Amino acid sequence: MTRATLDKQPHEVASMFDDVAANYDLTNDVLSLGQDRRWRREVARAVDARPAQRVLDLAAGTGTSSLPFTRAGAYVVPCDFSLGMLREGKRRHPWLPLTAGDATRLPFADDVFDAVTISFGLRNVQDTDRALRELYRVTKPGGRVVICEFSHPTWAPFRTVYEEYLMRALPPVARAVSSNPDAYVYLAESIQSWPDQPELAARLKGAGWAKVAWRNLSGGIVALHRGTKPR
Numbered sequence: 001m002t003r004a005t006l007d008k009q010p011h012e013v014a015s016m017f018d019d020v021a022a023n024y025d026l027t028n029d030v031l032s033l034g035q036d037r038r039w040r041r042e043v044a045r046a047v048d049a050r051p052a053q054r055v056l057d058l059a060a061g062t063g064t065s066s067l068p069f070t071r072a073g074a075y076v077v078p079c080d081f082s083l084g085m086l087r088e089g090k091r092r093h094p095w096l097p098l099t100a101g102d103a104t105r106l107p108f109a110d111d112v113f114d115a116v117t118i119s120f121g122l123r124n125v126q127d128t129d130r131a132l133r134e135l136y137r138v139t140k141p142g143g144r145v146v147i148c149e150f151s152h153p154t155w156a157p158f159r160t161v162y163e164e165y166l167m168r169a170l171p172p173v174a175r176a177v178s179s180n181p182d183a184y185v186y187l188a189e190s191i192q193s194w195p196d197q198p199e200l201a202a203r204l205k206g207a208g209w210a211k212v213a214w215r216n217l218s219g220g221i222v223a224l225h226r227g228t229k230p231r
Contacts, residue, residue: 042217049074056115056138057076060080062086066078066096078099079106081102103118115145117146129206132206139229209229
């Protein structure tokens with residue numbers, strides 16, 4: 001896979017993440033200048049996991065994103081379609097119920113989870129709308145979705161600087177810290193190809209989610225979208 005589009009082949013994306021699994025969390029920390037930790041804290045606040053609730057953490061990778069939910073007392077299921085990521089996660093967090101699954105065909109029954117969330121993974125799914133419908137299907141009535149995804153800065157001058165960073169600075173930094181720097185060129189291009197905040201909100205509504213809203217983090221580099229499944 002040499003160029004990023006929104007028509008992704010699942011086996012190619014899974015293979016790409018298999019290759020970067022070992023250093024994935026470290027690379028993200030370096031490339032985001034440490035901002036990814038703040039973004040994940042905001043996700044945890046938005047999900048607001050409670051004791052005994054069931055939380056689906058989709059595109060969980062190595063399971064790092066699932067840890068705040070376990071600390072809150074929730075039963076969390078980290079799910080990813082990269083077996084390499086899951087193996088690395090099992091090595092680090094053997095107690096987590098890491099589960100292999102495709103976002104467009106989730107291996108769960110209807111109306112199971114109190115909350116579903118996906119961070120920095122939705123744009124890598126081949127069929128975004130089908131994934132949003134699947135998340136809706138497995139959520140209990142009254143349950144919530146939280147999506148944290150790279151988006152588009154709202155201030156034009158900052159957007160220009162950010163896009164220059166993505167395409168010029170990110171690849172050499174990735175070469176220094178990642179086991180597969182070409183994967184991060186793909187990721188940078190996929191960010192530029194991704195829909196903006198209002199379009200993703202419209203897609204959530206189209207999948208059935210109600211009370212859809214979003215807020216920008218870091219000037220719109222990342223957007224946190226939320227929705228509720230009607231009772």
